[in-house]
Amino acid sequence: MKKLLIALAALGERLRVWLIAQHWFSSILLPAIPRNLRWWLRAAYLAPIDALDRLRSDDSVAAPPRAHNFSGAAIDLQANGAGLIAALEEVAGLTPASRVLDVGCGMGRLAIAMAGYLGPTGAYEGLDIVPDGIRWCREHVAAPYGNVHFTLSDVRNDEYNPGGSIAAVDYRFPFEDASFDVVVLVSVFTHMLPPELGHYLDEIARVLALGGRCFATYYLLTPEARDRMANHRSALRFKHDFGSHAVVSTKMPELSVGYHDRYLDEVYARHGLAGERYPGYWCGQPSKWSTASGTGEQDVLVARKLDVPTLV
Secondary structure (H helix, E strand, C coil), rough: CHHHHHHHHHHHHHHHHHHHCCHHHHHHHHCCCHHHHHHHHHHHHHHHHHHHHCCCCCCCCCCCCCHCCCCCCCHHHHHHHHHHHHHHHHHHHHCCCCCCEEEECCCCHHHHHHHHHHCHHHHHHHHEEHHHHHHHHHCCCCCCCCCCEEEEEEEEEEEEECCCCCCHHCCCCCCCCCEEEEECCCCCCHHCHHHHHHHHHHHHHHHEEEEEEEEEEEEEECCCHHHHHHCCCCCCCCEEEECCCCCCCCCCCCCEEEEEEHHHHHHHHHCCCCCEEEEEEEHHCCCCCCCCHCCCCCCCEEECCCCCCCCC
């Protein structure tokens, strides 16, 4: 019976993942539902799955309640974290001695894995704007060397922190210059508009050490992605185009934001960042990483900090 209930919990979560991949759900239904109702419905759907999850007694690492986990649809948090570390090792130069900044750390998807990965000279700092996420991470995520820390940033975002006291364009990362080797942003710029993105890149370039890398995920509006959207091969349809970026809904633009690749190339160059792109499967393209890794859905842009910014 216990195995059956656990299987039902996994089935319920997979159904949610399937729904998110459907155009009618992600691009039509979700934007039409008011934010507070949307989040209430999400919690109501996931609450029974959380109850089934509590039947597990063999989990070696604590996992946050799904009803409160706002950072994606990770069915297996441990596998997703391990997959993300593998991707960072492969394309961003991550090692156990790296100094890592995780902007938008959520409920600890990367932090949980990093706690057991870092060596004594490494360091992990997690930033997020959602109090529940930072609170949960502080209470449940610990590293043997005491080098994993979390900071709450009360930045205003209409979708994730509408009552925030600081505008994103005014927020300064609370870290010294050149203090990180790797900066990670998973599904952060997909919820930020160009002025906010530009300011965050200012801060990333400031805190990133020379030669360090920024690993950030996007919905990149490349010619191929736009063709796939036009031919109904994508779950998300960025129908409202503003030249530099496009959104699914003008009523709630921060719900899903896509960026034109040529615009990002120019912005990154102005900040002294030179990068390489890896397509995600959000619009039906093959990805470098599997769905189980927690990395392959969105497009990835890995940029290295140059010694001199390129003026364009």
